[in-house]
Amino acid sequence: MNRPIICYPAGSYARNNILRWEKEGLKPVCFADLDKNKWGSHFSSADRTRKSSVYEILPLNVAIAKYPDYLLYVTADPVNRKAIYDFLVEQDFPIERIAFPDNIEWRKGCFYLGKALQLSSNSILFCCGAIEFKTVVPYLAEEPFEEVLARYETEKKKLIDAIRKGISTKCDGCPIFEEGFYEINPKTDLIQVVSSRWKGQHCNMQCCYCIVESELLANYDDVDVVETIHHIERIYGKNELKYEFSMGELTVGTFCNDVLQILLQKNRSCLISSNAGVFSGDINKLLELGLASLLISLDSGTPETFERIKGRNWFERVTDNIGKYSNNGKQGSHICLKYIFLDGVNDNIKDVDGFVNIAKKYKTNVSISGNQLKAPSTANTEQTFEMITRLYHSCVAEGIGISYTNFTFGYEDNLRLKKLFGEV
Numbered sequence: 001m002n003r004p005i006i007c008y009p010a011g012s013y014a015r016n017n018i019l020r021w022e023k024e025g026l027k028p029v030c031f032a033d034l035d036k037n038k039w040g041s042h043f044s045s046a047d048r049t050r051k052s053s054v055y056e057i058l059p060l061n062v063a064i065a066k067y068p069d070y071l072l073y074v075t076a077d078p079v080n081r082k083a084i085y086d087f088l089v090e091q092d093f094p095i096e097r098i099a100f101p102d103n104i105e106w107r108k109g110c111f112y113l114g115k116a117l118q119l120s121s122n123s124i125l126f127c128c129g130a131i132e133f134k135t136v137v138p139y140l141a142e143e144p145f146e147e148v149l150a151r152y153e154t155e156k157k158k159l160i161d162a163i164r165k166g167i168s169t170k171c172d173g174c175p176i177f178e179e180g181f182y183e184i185n186p187k188t189d190l191i192q193v194v195s196s197r198w199k200g201q202h203c204n205m206q207c208c209y210c211i212v213e214s215e216l217l218a219n220y221d222d223v224d225v226v227e228t229i230h231h232i233e234r235i236y237g238k239n240e241l242k243y244e245f246s247m248g249e250l251t252v253g254t255f256c257n258d259v260l261q262i263l264l265q266k267n268r269s270c271l272i273s274s275n276a277g278v279f280s281g282d283i284n285k286l287l288e289l290g291l292a293s294l295l296i297s298l299d300s301g302t303p304e305t306f307e308r309i310k311g312r313n314w315f316e317r318v319t320d321n322i323g324k325y326s327n328n329g330k331q332g333s334h335i336c337l338k339y340i341f342l343d344g345v346n347d348n349i350k351d352v353d354g355f356v357n358i359a360k361k362y363k364t365n366v367s368i369s370g371n372q373l374k375a376p377s378t379a380n381t382e383q384t385f386e387m388i389t390r391l392y393h394s395c396v397a398e399g400i401g402i403s404y405t406n407f408t409f410g411y412e413d414n415l416r417l418k419k420l421f422g423e424v
Contacts, residue, residue, distance in 0.1 A: 003071040003097075006063045007055070008032040009084070013077035015046035021075075021101050022053065028073065030056045032063040074100050081181065082106075105184050107164050110176045114156055114186030117149075119232075120195040121223050124152050126159065127171075145231040153188070160186075175414050176407045191232055192244045198225040198255075203248035204277050206311030207297075209340060209371050226258045233266060241266075246273035246295075251280045263291065271295060273338075276321040277314055284324070287331050294325055295367065297338040301354020305346050322362055332363030339391060340369045340408075347384040356394045365401040366391070368417075370408040379412040392420055 007014060010031040018026075031043040038057045045052035064070055072093060076084045085106055088098055099105070110127065118125035124137045137155050139148040162169050171177045203210075225247075232241070243263065250256055250272060260282035263270055272283060273295045286292030296318075300306040303315035326332040337359050341347055359366050368388060370380065380388070395402040404417050418424045 003069050004029040004067040005073050006030055006032050006067060006070045007073045007075045008060060008063075009034070009076060010038055010043045010057045011076065012046065014075035015043070017075075017101070018043075019045045019047055019050060019052050024101075026073070026101060028055060029067055030058055030063055031075075032058050032060040032072075034060060070097060072098050074098060078181075100181070103184050104181045105164075106179065106181055108171075108177060108179050109160070109163060109182040110171075110174070110178070112190070113171070114160055114183065115188060116190040116192055117152065117188050117232075117236075118192040118194055119225075119228060121198045121201075121225075122195075124148060125194075126156060127174075145228075146235065149231075149235055156186075156188075174407070175409065175411055187239055188236055189239045190242055190244065191229075191236075192246070193225065193229070194246050195248075198223060198247065198253070201225070201248055201253040201255075203275075204252050204312075205249070205275050205314075207275075208309055208311070208345075209342065209373055224255075225253075226255045226262070229259060229262055233262070237266075241268055243268055243270040244273075245270065249275055249277065251278040251283070256280065257282060260286065264289075267291065269293075273297070275310070276318045276325070277312065279321045279324055287325060287334050290334070292334065294335045295338055296322060296325075296335065297340060298322075298355060298358065299338065299340045299342075300346050301351040301356070301358065305348075305351050309342065309345060319358055322358065322364070326362040326364060329361075329363035333365070335362070336365040336367050336403075338367045338369055340371060341380060341384050341388060342371055343381050343384050347381070347387040349387070349390065352387050352391050353394070356391065356398065356400070359395070359400050360398050365403070366395050368392070368402070368404040370405070370410070370413065372408050378410050380409075385413070385416060388417075389420060 005026065005028040007026075007028045008031065010033040014031070033039070036059075039059055041057050043055040043057050058066065072088065074081060074084050074088070081100070085098065089095065112127045114126075116127060118127065122138065124139060126137075137148070137152045139145075159169055159171070163171065245259075247253070250259070251274060253259075260280070262268070263286060264282070269291050270286065271293045272286075274280075274283070274297075276296045276298075283292060283294065287294060298306070298318065299309050300315070303313070306315040306318070307313045322335070322337070326335055337355070339346070339352075339355055346352075356366075358364075368391065392402060394400075404421065406414055406417070409417060415424075
């Protein structure tokens with residue numbers, strides 16, 4: 001049944017977007033607003049250079065009475081969209097009669113669900129969150145990739161439909177699974193290449209927090225990553241794909257040059273996680289072209305702690321490579337230094353302050369992460385959170401951009417981090 005669409009409210013955001021919405025197929029019967037000064041007037045696009053339809057503006061209750069089989073489209077700007085939605089729910093408007101333009105809806109979800117396709121060496125996954133919450137669609141190297149991805153899309157749709165209906169799913173309990181505005185039919189456009197178990201892949205460090213070494217990921221190294229990316233490009237290539245690589249150490253894989261050449265040829269943007277133990281000319285070229293962002297796990301501010309965490313006496317080598325990638329700070333805005341906090345290891349003033357000095361020297365950004373080997377419900381110690389707070393305030397004082405990876409922290413820490421970062 002095609003219900004008559006009432007757009008509400010009749011504000012500037014709607015005026016600036018109505019032409020686009022009409023082009024996408026939106027055909028409202030009228031606009032509604034609570035502002036008495038607008039009643040009886042007419043609504044049209046703010047763009048006077050192009051022709052648009054003209055709509056009557058009615059009081060909300062009058063519009064509902066006139067079109068009792070209505071579907072109410074919330075045409076407020078993104079900042080006020082949730083407040084308008086809450087107001088309508090409080091006024092007892094049925095949730096199923098409230099909708100939004102721009103292919104979005106209000107439900108539980110996360111940024112990754114539906115948009116991200118995570119390629120592990122033995123699986124295709126829905127999310128990049130904590131291992132405990134991954135939903136796996138396994139595949140074999142000899143299986144036609146079209147069939148693999150068709151199954152992935154089917155399972156993705158089933159999962160989102162179940163969430164929409166309030167049915168319990170594997171996403172329940174994930175620290176970043178929360179209510180918000182999400183796409184109704186999300187398009188797969190984020191390709192995350194993970195795991196150190198691809199054919200020809202290994203790592204040149206022995207990090208104490210390594211997920212692979214902890215055997216949480218299966219040992220399965222028979223799938224070729226270059227061939228897999230070619231399949232992805234063939235099937236999803238029309239989308240504006242972005243790649244993320246966090247697969248051990250990309251720069252020491254036998255396929256590194258081939259993978260990076262695909263990105264250059266396709267003009268694809270990417271986020272590359274690296275330990276910077278090896279300097280890559282191809283990565284540097286992507287940085288120069290503005291196609292790449294580089295996430296480097298330094299995790300320390302002193303050589304002693306670096307070796308304790310990484311298993312290599314490479315602190316000077318890594319910081320020198322950070323300097324090369326940053327081009328003496330000129331490319332620093334495309335580089336983010338990560339600090340994975342480890343209780344009793346790097347949660348001290350000397351390491352935190354040393355780390356901040358390196359970020360300041362090369363004009364990089366900073367990202368804070370938790371230890372993913374810990375259970376999501378486990379909080380960091382007070383000492384660790386005190387050093388997290390110190391790192392945050394030091395970065396703010398120096399004008400260094402800082403963020404945190406929410407799914408690597410437990411529930412209590414996430415609440416404290418939101419407060420620290422001024423998000424609540």
